[in-house]
Structure formats: structure tokens, C-alpha cells
Amino acid sequence: MKFFIDTANLEQIREMQELGIIDGVTTNPTLLSREGADPNEQLRKICEIVDGPVSGEVIGLTTEQMVSEARELAKIASNIVIKIPMTKDGIKAVKILESEEIRTNVTLVFSQNQVLIAAKAGASYISPFIGRLMDDGQNEIDMLRETMDIINAYGFNSEIIVASVRNSRHIVEAAKIGAHIATIPFNVLEKMFSHPRTDQGLESFLKDWEKLQKKLQNK
Secondary structure, three states: OEEEEEOOOHHHHHHHHHHOOOOEEEOOHHHHHHHOOOHHHHHHHHHHHOOOOEEEEOOOOOHHHHHHHHHHHHOOOOOEEEEEEOOHHHHHHHHHHHHOOOOEEEEEEOOHHHHHHHHHHOOOEEEEEHHHHHHOOOOHHHHHHHHHHHHHHHOOOOEEEEEOOOOHHHHHHHHHHOOOEEEEOHHHHHHHOOOHHHHHHHHHHHHHHHHHHHHHHOO
């Protein structure tokens, strides 16, 4: 499974990139607005840090607006991917952009029907928002499992990005199902490194080592 980090914060991206576990980045207008910088310049800086796909989102609602914005965003760097909302106009934009070899990421996906439409339109990536489904009391894991069944059954080229991740368990379930990518918030990635038994084991090893050193010094 590929790991993307879901943030527009340069320090967070650098930290995880230096660990060698990040394959790409996803952003959205909200994440970019939190950084208080020019969005296009922020995306350019992110692309300098990460070699993999970096998703930047259009804000237009019509096909014409989306395509125009996407063409400008694609000029930022060769690894830019354009996030397009799952609407009729968005799907039209996906068809146009993919025919121009501009990769797209269909976002705000909440149903298996939407996954199927986006895959048929030729989207490079499709992002089911499983956390928001969970918030609404729906079974987000069943939705994700059926999503992968659809993609695998027909050999679609679209890669599934598990989005709106709420906890590390979501990553485990997505990996078990065989999802291609998970885009993970920084705080969830941080928690994935930790386990109380790891800390306890390390503390125990160090104490035993110190005891050995004291014995050797007293000989």
C-alpha cells in the first residue's frame, strides 16, 4: 500500500518524507488556506519536496471552470494531480483532462455508484471519504471492500485513495482489503509509529544495559 500524507504543511511533509515512507501528498482548499500562503506557490514547494503525486483541487463548479483551472495547476510541476469533485460537470472535466494526459483525482466520493462512474470516466485516482461515512453511521469498511471488488472485477486503471481517514485502524482495514493508497493526516501517521509495549521494551533494555555497565565498572 502507498502512503500519501493529507496536509499542505511543509514541515509535516518534510518530516515524513525524510523517514522515507511517503509516496505522495493530497491537499484541498481548506488545508491550503490554513497555511496562509499563495496556494499555487505552496503546491510548488510541496512538489519540490515530494517526487510522487501531489493533488491540488479546483474550486470551479462548471466543466469549463474546472478544465481552465486544472490546466493552470498542471503547469506548476509534472507531478501535480488535479482533484475534481464527483459531479456531472466534474466527470466531464475528468474526460477532457485525462485525454490531455493531465491526471485527475475524483474527490468527495461517498458511494460505490460514484466509484464506478469515476472509474469509467478514466480518473487516475478516486478518493472515497470513508471517515465521513463513518461519521454518518454508515459502514465505511463495507463500502471500501465493495469499491475494491468493483475496481478489480473490471480491471479499471483507476487507483483508489482511501481518504478522510480517522484513525490507524482505517489504514489496517484498507490494507487488508487491498486498497492501493491511503492518504493519512499527520497526527494519524504519528500514532502509527507508537505502541506502549515498544516504549516499555526499550525502557527495559536500557535499564538492563545500565545494570551491566555498573557491574563491569565495579569489577
